[in-house]
Amino acid sequence: MILDKIVIHELKKESESNKVELIFSDELLPNDDDSTALLIALSASYKSDKILYAVFDDSEGRYFPEKFNDYKDSTRQNQNFIDFTRQVIGNLETLISPVTFATGGYFIFAEYIENGNNFISVFLIRDVEGKILKKTKNSFAIQTVEYIDTKNLAMACRINENRINDREINYLSFIQLRQKEVSEYFKSWISIKQLESSAEYTKTLYTIISQIEPPKDPETNIEYDLQTFRDLVYNYVSKIPNKTVNIKDLSQYFYEDNDKVSNFANEKNLQIDTEFRFNGTQLKKFIKVEVNRDGINLKFSRGILNEKVRFSDHNPNQIIIESESFAKALRNQIND
Template sequence: MILNSVIIHEIRKEANTTNTATLYLSNSVLDVSNEYVLKIVTSLEESFSRKTLKRAKFSEDGFKEDFQDFTNIDIMNFSNVLTTKLKNNINGISQAKGGYLVFARYTTTQDFLAIFLVRNTEGSKLIPSAGSWDLDSTQYLDVEHFAMGTKINLSILNSESDDRYISLVRGNTDISHYFEAWIGLDDPKQENKDAQALYNIANQIDLPNGMTRDSLKRTIFDYAKSSTGKIVNLRDLSTYIFQDENYITNYCETNNVDIDGEFKLTGANLSRFYKVSVKANNIELTFPRSSFNPNEIEIIDGQVVIHSEELAQQIQSALNSNIDVE
């Protein structure tokens, strides 16, 4: 990780109170060469990557109301404006809590802007110092239990790509609607895109010993078909196949794969992991992938050859009966 800039602000507000939120805005960025600052961002990044993430793009409200250009972010102004906006947004929400807002720009495989809300609990408080923070105190920030977080892939956002560039932690009841509203998300489901991404992963990811591509796809098919609502959770699927909940998400992170952390896999999107369906010259074939072998179905000199006496008999019987073959 190459750390470019980091700044931390604090929103002070207790949950379940009508207290007005207050701010402690830093007037300077942190020293990115400081070991505690680097540890904070690295730990938050690692903790974030272990969560189930959803993908989205910006809507026209939220961040886009204040900033349209993300090519050259002034993190001081950017963070001041948005922290103040979040503070104002939660003033009327009794259950909303404050915390430290960590804004960080860094580069791993691509350029990212990350924002994490970390709770300021007893024993994990930062010490204010000259308009910023005592850097030694940052080691006590409870980064493993950050409440909310988002990562914006600036490389994708500032390109011509149609990929989703926002990752947001999902599956935590503490992630309140106001945090998503603050960011401003255009969040249409893209289950066809997610299914295609998973299919591509199945064709490319390193396999465990003894597993073939076809057996991997059949395992994905079995997992999705048996899950409630045919929901695929990438972390659960990774544990199911690889006995490592991070295996698939690590692959996605390394290869910049645009895929939601949880989505439905149904219909034709599901069937393709187990079946092959093709149609040409008024002939339609549907068969399990496992049937593509020299004993059942194969391609010889560019021609499809089906080894099935039973199928031949049914075709002949249908023709003899002068009915359409089904």
């Protein structure tokens, strides 16, 4: 991770109060080991939470995307970044004031590079109380201290500039908040628009399962072959009652590590919601197709249908298999 800029502003608000106070920073935090360590901790906490993907709502009058684009098109000096963060926090003041149960905290804005991607992220963290033991002359004393809780983010979002520049969708991600009222004002502030993409996410799941290291069979302690793993994932997902796949649950089931799959997706820059409704048609790519007719036994993964195996456009009785390695193996067997 390479940190470029980081700044903190504080927004003070008590639950059940409409009074809001902003305390702005006039300069960035030093770009040092402590700042980098803070960002690493926040990023790790972010990835461990429930993540959803989206885009900006680019309709007229959306303040956050407007100011973000202004900053993106600027010379991106330190003062440009500070101005951008102060402007959007100022706009948040009017949105959060009427939200009864909303409380304030420290808003951390960071610009950095991770896994080759350029990100601008916003994290909301709060102070929590804890206990420490302090040695006295004859014993120990219990003291109450306050510290920032980086492990439990109150809110957060992350903007992937590489995906914006490449005109790809789902360049914005955010954590799913448990309090609906708070979640709505945060989404409204960032101007988040979610896209219905169950088919795309099911396709992405297929890509992940096809590329990730397969888990081991608990009985033999040997890795599953790829098609067996795909079949197991199909059986697991297709039996989910509400058709909602939870990536962390799936990861825990197959790897006994609920972050294995999501970490792999992040490393490969694959965007997938932590929870999504699967698409039945796309899910069938996981299982094999097997047909035995006229002395021909054809068996292949449904995922390569229309890629390496396809029907002829001109003859309904003709099937085309386009594979160099398959053709070579067939020639060798015939010649032998």
